[in-house]
Structures are given as C-alpha cells and as structure tokens.
Ligand SMILES: NC(=O)C1=CN([C@@H]2O[C@H](COP(=O)(O)OP(=O)(O)OC[C@H]3O[C@@H](n4cnc5c(N)ncnc54)[C@H](OP(=O)(O)O)[C@@H]3O)[C@@H](O)[C@H]2O)C=CC1
C-alpha cells in the first residue's frame with residue numbers, strides 16, 4: 001500500500017487519517033492523501049489538521065489534500081469516512097482514484113456499507129471495518145477526541161490475506177489500535193448492535209449515553225431495542241456473544257459524562273442524520289426476515305418527523 005487516501009476528513013477520517021499522516025507523510029514512505037472539501041480543505045491546506053486528544057495535541061500535514069479526484073489519481077487503498085448518506089455520491093465523485101487494484105475500506109457505522117460500495121464498484125476488493133472513538137470535527141481543520149479509546153477493526157472474508165496482514169502492520173506502525181478481525185461481519189454487527197440501539201435512543205429521548213442507562217423508562221426502551229436488533233442479527237445467522245446486551249450496558253456505564261452518539265449530536269445541530277442506516281435499516285431488515293421490531297418502528301416514525 002503506497003498511496004492511501006482518506007475520503008471525508010471529519011471526526012473519524014481526521015483522527016485515523018491524522019495518525020497515518022503523522023507517521024508516513026514526512027518521509028513519503030507511504031503517501032497519505034486527504035480528500036476534504038470547502039473550508040475544511042482550505043484550512044488544512046494552509047495550517048494543517050489539528051488533532052486534540054486527552055493525551056496529546058498535534059498538527060499533521062498530509063502528503064496531498066484535495067477535493068478533486070482527477071488531481072489525486074489512482075490510490076491503493078481508499079478509506080471511506082463520510083457519513084452514510086454521503087457514501088454513494090462520494091464514491092461516484094472519486095472514480096478517478098479507483099483503479100482495478102484499489103481496495104476500499106469503509107469505516108462508517110452500519111452493516112451495509114460493503115454491499116453499497118460493491119454495487120458501485122463490483123470489480124474491486126472491498127473490505128469491511130468499524131471504529132470505536134468519540135471524535136468530532138469541532139471547526140475546519142480541528143478534530144477533538146473525547147475519552148481514552150480509539151480502536152479500529154477491519155477484515156474481509158474474501159480479501160487478499162497478505163495484503164490484509166500488511167495493512168494491519170502498516171496501521172499499527174502509525175500508532176493506530178488496529179485489529180485484523182477474523183470474523184469481520186460479526187465484529188461490525190457487534191458494533192452495529194451498540195450504535196444502532198444507542199444512537200436511536202439517545203436521539204429519541206434527547207439524552208446522552210449516561211441518560212439512557214440511568215433513567216428507568218429509557219433503560220427499558222434500550223432493553224427492547226437490544227432484544228429486537230439481536231433477534232434480527234440471529235435471523236441473519238450472525239454469531240454474536242450471548243453477553244452482547246450486558247456488555248453494552250457496561251460500556252455505557254463507563255463512557256465519559258456528557259458523551260452522546262454522533263447521530264444525537266447531528267439531530268441537536270439540525271444537520272442531516274444517519275437515521276436511515278442506524279434505525280430504519282433494522283425495521284427494513286426485520287420485515288425481510290420476518291422478525292418483529294415494534295420499538296424500532298415506533299421510534300423511527302417519531303424521528304422521521306424531526
Ligand atoms: N464521530 C465519531 O465519533 C464516530 C463516527 N462514526 C461513524 O463514522 C462515519 C463518519 O462520521 P464522522 O467522522 O463523525 O462524520 P463527519 O461529518 O465528521 O465527517 C464526514 C466528512 O466527510 C466529508 N465529505 C462528505 N462527502 C465528501 C466528498 N464527496 N468529498 C470530500 N469530503 C466529503 C464531510 O464534508 P462536509 O462537512 O462538507 O459535508 C465531512 O467533513 C459515520 O458513519 C459515523 O456514524 C463511528 C464511530 C465514531
């Protein structure tokens with residue numbers, strides 16, 4: 001992997017792309033390309049990308065930053081970090097970067113990104129991935145990370161094993177907590193069960209993560225959402241640990257005070273949201289698989305009107 005592009009320099013792309021740029025861009029050992037637009041692109045080009053974490057603050061400069069795919073040309077790995085509702089448009093726009101050997105790796109929340117990418121680029125190798133991080137683009141060129149976790153899982157059932165292994169080493173050398181997951185489908189579903197249920201409920205109840213486990217009515221709604229989504233996963237033959245729901249309650253109890261899901265932050269800010277991929281998708285899948293999801297359906301109807 002000699003040319004790696006990160007599409008979408010927001011909370012996720014800024015943090016993980018930033019770690020790659022810090023390690024590889026100065027030597028040029030691997031070219032790290034940021035695909036960003038608007039004020040964010042201008043600010044990063046002029047002053048670099050500032051990353052603020054609880055441990056350290058630093059500024060990185062990528063090898064190249066652009067919104068113009070024809071200026072970038074072909075890349076070996078394209079890491080997709082847009083929001084779900086921007087996935088297809090960004091992929092179409094990035095056609096000049098995607099040659100026959102380009103591998104694509106989505107890090108979006110959701111379980112259908114790989115299929116959606118395959119629908120646009122059926123010939124390409126597409127991996128799958130997910131991240132655990134609390135990170136926001138606070139201002140153009142400035143990413144802030146909250147909490148002491150920031151991990152990335154990736155893998156592919158039909159990927160090239162040597163390339164997957166080499167990429168894990170490349171990520172780790174850059175200081176990323178990256179894991180090549182043996183069963184990536186189960187890994188992204190485990191993340192999905194967490195984020196779908198909590199993003200749906202934090203948005204609906206207008207409460208942060210702590211608020212949905214401390215308030216009795218919210219706690220009951222969370223139990224119902226978890227029971228519905230795990231039934232959908234089981235009907236899809238996804239092997240999740242029996243403890244998945246309990247682990248989510250434990251994780252929520254240990255999350256920093258005031259922290260909330262990115263979907264809840266987007267609802268509060270009046271921005272577009274990922275409600276389709278995080279809430280409605282479970283209802284749709286439930287209907288296809290004959291699994292009732294009444295709590296999801298009722299909350300989706302309410303969120304749709306906001
Ligand atoms: N933030 C977090 O802590 C976490 C987020 N996630 C998931 O990761 C994904 C990304 O989230 P997040 O990083 O928060 O999102 P952000 O909105 O912070 O970042 C996405 C970026 O992509 C840019 N973008 C979209 N289309 C294009 C394009 N065609 N060309 C260039 N740039 C483009 C957007 O630009 P513009 O603003 O101009 O639209 C924006 O800067 C989501 O699926 C989210 O659910 C997962 C775990 C944690």
Ligand SMILES: CC(C)(CO)C(=O)C(=O)O
Nearest residue numbers: 131132133134195261262
């Ligand atoms: C819950 C969290 C912060 C975990 O990574 C997340 O994925 C999100 O807010 O989108």
